[in-house]
Amino acid sequence: MTEKPIVVALDFDNKFKALQLVDKLDPALCRLKVGKEMFTLFGPELVKDIHNRGFDLFLDLKFHDIPNTVAKAVAAAAELGVWMVNVHASGGLAMMQAAKKALLPYGDNAPLLIAVTVLTSMSNEELQLLGINATAQEHVLRLAKLTQQAGLDGVVCSAQEASLLKSTLGEDFKLVTPGIRPVGADIGDQKRIMTPSKALAAGSDYLVIGRPITQAADPLAALEAIHQSILNGE
Numbered sequence: 001m002t003e004k005p006i007v008v009a010l011d012f013d014n015k016f017k018a019l020q021l022v023d024k025l026d027p028a029l030c031r032l033k034v035g036k037e038m039f040t041l042f043g044p045e046l047v048k049d050i051h052n053r054g055f056d057l058f059l060d061l062k063f064h065d066i067p068n069t070v071a072k073a074v075a076a077a078a079e080l081g082v083w084m085v086n087v088h089a090s091g092g093l094a095m096m097q098a099a100k101k102a103l104l105p106y107g108d109n110a111p112l113l114i115a116v117t118v119l120t121s122m123s124n125e126e127l128q129l130l131g132i133n134a135t136a137q138e139h140v141l142r143l144a145k146l147t148q149q150a151g152l153d154g155v156v157c158s159a160q161e162a163s164l165l166k167s168t169l170g171e172d173f174k175l176v177t178p179g180i181r182p183v184g185a186d187i188g189d190q191k192r193i194m195t196p197s198k199a200l201a202a203g204s205d206y207l208v209i210g211r212p213i214t215q216a217a218d219p220l221a222a223l224e225a226i227h228q229s230i231l232n233g234e
């Protein structure tokens with residue numbers, strides 16, 4: 001199992017409340033993710049606040065634009081010193097290659113660069129509505145192969161695709177899986193879900209978990225219960 005597989009998704013509209021939670025968490029036990037909501041509201045200052053508290057940060061901005069623009073955005077993320085950054089694989093091979101190239105000057109200090117395949121909130125039916133005549137699993141595999149061809153470090157997918165991707169693309173290709181729901185948790189808008197321990201058993205390297213922790217009455221207890229469920233293999 002990857003060291004510190006849990007990535008807590010900080011989706012808050014209030015920086016004070018977010019940092020109150022962060023201050024209760026231990027950077028030795030989890031990593032953090034900041035996405036579009038918090039970065040739009042609070043910007044690079046929030047990234048500094050989180051780094052100052054010793055956490056690895058996944059900047060989940062899912063860049064999707066022409067190659068030149070994405071390359072510059074990814075380099076800007078590297079300047080912030082984040083641990084991981086992402087683009088949309090559907091932006092295409094040239095875009096992903098440009099993003100990868102933009103990180104070369106950062107050498108060993110470059111963030112991990114991954115690509116979103118099919119959002120975990122999407123079902124086979126929604127793909128059909130987009131004119132994609134493939135199942136989510138087939139489309140994830142296609143985009144993950146393209147991502148690997150572009151030289152990226154891994155993909156965002158659902159844990160439901162993890163065993164297929166690990167066996168096809170190899171152990172080193174990182175699988176970052178949102179759509180994680182502990183037994184009994186509210187599913188919300190997620191469609192392709194799995195429990196934390198099953199996701200790890202299926203081959204997920206990192207579990208992105210937001211509302212089951214952040215919206216819990218006691219977020220720290222919720223996180224500890226997830227750790228325990230992993231240790232127990234539940």
Ligand SMILES: O=c1ccn([C@@H]2O[C@H](COP(=O)(O)O)[C@@H](O)[C@H]2O)c(=O)[nH]1
Pocket residue numbers: 009011035116118119120121156157178179180188190208209210211212
């Ligand atoms: O396919 C994707 C890509 C990103 N996400 C992000 O992960 C978290 C999940 O939060 P929950 O509250 O655990 O549902 C959220 O920040 C999404 O933007 C995703 O869910 N699926």
